[in-house]
Amino acid sequence: MKLLLLLLLSGLCSAQYNPNYRSGRTTMVHLFEWRWADIAAECERYLAPNGFAGVQVSPPNENLIITSPNRPWWERYQPISYKICTRSGNEQQFRDMVTRCNNVGVFIYVDAVINHMCGAGGGSGTRSTCGSNYNAGSRDFPAVPYSNLDFNDGKCKTASGNIENYGDVYQVRDCRLVSLLDLALEKDYVRGKIADYLNNLISIGVAGFRFDASKHMWPGDIKTIINRLNNLNTQWFHGGSRPFIFQEVIDLGGEAISANEYYGNGRVTEFKYGAKLGNVIRKWNGERMSYLRNWGEGWGLMPNDRALVFVDNHDNQRGHGAGGASILTFFDARLYKMGVGFMLAHPYGSARVMSSYRWTRNFVNGQDVNDWIGPPINSDGSTKSVTINADSTCGNDWVCEHRWRQIKNMVIFRNTVDGQGLTNWWENGGNQIAFGRGNRGFIIFNNESSNMDVTLNTGLSAGTYCDVISGQKEGTRCTGTQITVSSSGSARFTISSSADDPFIAIHVNAKL
Numbered sequence: 001m002k003l004l005l006l007l008l009l010s011g012l013c014s015a016q017y018n019p020n021y022r023s024g025r026t027t028m029v030h031l032f033e034w035r036w037a038d039i040a041a042e043c044e045r046y047l048a049p050n051g052f053a054g055v056q057v058s059p060p061n062e063n064l065i066i067t068s069p070n071r072p073w074w075e076r077y078q079p080i081s082y083k084i085c086t087r088s089g090n091e092q093q094f095r096d097m098v099t100r101c102n103n104v105g106v107f108i109y110v111d112a113v114i115n116h117m118c119g120a121g122g123g124s125g126t127r128s129t130c131g132s133n134y135n136a137g138s139r140d141f142p143a144v145p146y147s148n149l150d151f152n153d154g155k156c157k158t159a160s161g162n163i164e165n166y167g168d169v170y171q172v173r174d175c176r177l178v179s180l181l182d183l184a185l186e187k188d189y190v191r192g193k194i195a196d197y198l199n200n201l202i203s204i205g206v207a208g209f210r211f212d213a214s215k216h217m218w219p220g221d222i223k224t225i226i227n228r229l230n231n232l233n234t235q236w237f238h239g240g241s242r243p244f245i246f247q248e249v250i251d252l253g254g255e256a257i258s259a260n261e262y263y264g265n266g267r268v269t270e271f272k273y274g275a276k277l278g279n280v281i282r283k284w285n286g287e288r289m290s291y292l293r294n295w296g297e298g299w300g301l302m303p304n305d306r307a308l309v310f311v312d313n314h315d316n317q318r319g320h321g322a323g324g325a326s327i328l329t330f331f332d333a334r335l336y337k338m339g340v341g342f343m344l345a346h347p348y349g350s351a352r353v354m355s356s357y358r359w360t361r362n363f364v365n366g367q368d369v370n371d372w373i374g375p376p377i378n379s380d381g382s383t384k385s386v387t388i389n390a391d392s393t394c395g396n397d398w399v400c401e402h403r404w405r406q407i408k409n410m411v412i413f414r415n416t417v418d419g420q421g422l423t424n425w426w427e428n429g430g431n432q433i434a435f436g437r438g439n440r441g442f443i444i445f446n447n448e449s450s451n452m453d454v455t456l457n458t459g460l461s462a463g464t465y466c467d468v469i470s471g472q473k474e475g476t477r478c479t480g481t482q483i484t485v486s487s488s489g490s491a492r493f494t495i496s497s498s499a500d501d502p503f504i505a506i507h508v509n510a511k512l
């Protein structure tokens with residue numbers, strides 16, 4: 001009885017750190033700006049068959065329509081109400097997506113914008129994605145409803161009303177982030193409205209939330225909102241399952257607020273991950289891949305069970321948020337695949353893969369002046385659908401990194417080696433490294449300008465394996481390089497420095 005209680009309690013305590021994935025699945029993909037109808041189809045035709053665990057979706061609630069510039073992606077971070085009604089689709093389409101994705105075991109994680117409403121200069125009228133009336137000047141959002149009593153204007157001490165100094169905790173949490181009207185989350189009424197919104201999503205069947213701009217909310221306020229959330233919908237989840245929570249806190253060090261203040265609430269986005277890994281793979285600042293031998297907490301990253309990790313996100317792939325120039329993106333495809341390959345092979349953290357749309361960058365004084373460009377649109381401003389080409393890539397300017405063979409196969413690798421520690425580490429002191437995951441998988445990188453020819457202990461059982469980077473196992477044949485593991489577990493690897501993808505990954509489910 002005591003043991004049962006203990007188990008139950010420990011289950012409850014760890015609950016919001018657990019993404020609730022189906023067993024054998026490990027990785028979510030952010031389908032940035034996708035329409036609900038396209039996500040539903042993608043769950044069925046691609047994500048479930050390839051072992052993806054979940055999808056982070058763009059904010060589903062009604063937002064301000066911005067026409068100057070013309071429909072930027074960031075208008076979705078300016079809420080007008082909690083009606084499910086955006087360019088991605090209406091409530092019925094959202095429900096259909098959640099149902100269809102859940103039915104194939106791919107769960108939905110909502111980007112929850114609860115720190116603020118639209119910008120102070122957002123004007124008034126019905127220029128919102130569901131046509132709801134609002135008045136930013138008088139702080140009136142009748143479709144929630146919120147009034148001027150529900151914002152932090154009185155509390156903020158800066159002259160502009162905006163955050164002016166990230167060194168001042170009170171400014172960061174009580175003033176407006178880039179002029180966005182800051183909700184008074186200490187008010188029971190505001191907490192209730194937010195909890196109602198999130199509980200509506202939970203009842204529809206979502207499995208968890210990204211809390212946008214968490215640095216700008218007091219951790220204790222977030223906690224009270226989490227405590228008001230219902231358990232997940234038992235149509236798809238075990239009774240008593242708690243929503244997965246990951247909080248967006250940018251902590252690269254050197255500021256008044258640090259990520260660890262949020263560990264009690266849920267996981268936290270680890271922005272150091274992509275920034276540091278980008279430096280390593282680019283070989284900037286004297287970094288080398290060999291230094292990755294103690295990657296994770298050994299590098300000063302947050303505790304493994306608190307970290308939500310990613311190579312790039314929707315902000316830092318275009319110079320918003322933080323991370324700087326080192327961030328790897330699809331624009332640097334060869335390095336990007338190595339970075340994502342490393343992340344998915346390495347046991348640290350809960351991993352998220354980015355899936356983007358293409359835009360034309362235009363750097364003026366080192367700044368991309370096209371960083372605002374929204375998703376591909378039709379002439380009426382509606383978001384273009386994701387079309388699928390014969391070779392399984394995407395059309396209409398959707399990049400679909402998650403469909404790149406190397407990335408998709410590394411998601412399967414991560415699933416295959418799940419639960420195994422990091423083993424058989426090898427390095428040449430420079431930019432050639434290799435490691436295994438117990439007796440389930442092995443990966444090797446050559447990020448040097450010279451060719452590589454090494455024989456290493458893999459930890460795998462004897463046999464012929466198909467490299468899932470240069471190709472993959474299809475039926476009984478291998479479309480890529482074949483690797484022979486001897487009875488002692490060793491194998492010879494040769495990787496040309498000019499290979500399309502200078503890394504090789506093998507695992508037990510790709511054994512011939």
Ligand code: AAO
Nearest residue numbers: 074075077078119178179213215250252315320321322323
């Ligand atoms: C838009 C316009 C604004 C306008 C506003 C209202 O661009 O000019 O004032 O509307 O009309 C997104 C866009 C914003 C957009 C907003 C609303 O990115 O451009 O504003 O929608 O439409 C901070 C926050 C972080 C936030 C990030 C962008 O802490 O939470 O800014 N990310 C989320 C979302 C994001 C969204 C919002 C929040 C708002 O992911 O898409 O904004 O809902 C430092 C701090 C960080 C801070 C950055 C950027 O980072 O540490 O906390 O992020 O500055 O201000 C080095 C440092 C690093 C530093 C970095 C940049 O790397 O090490 O610490 O430099 O200085």
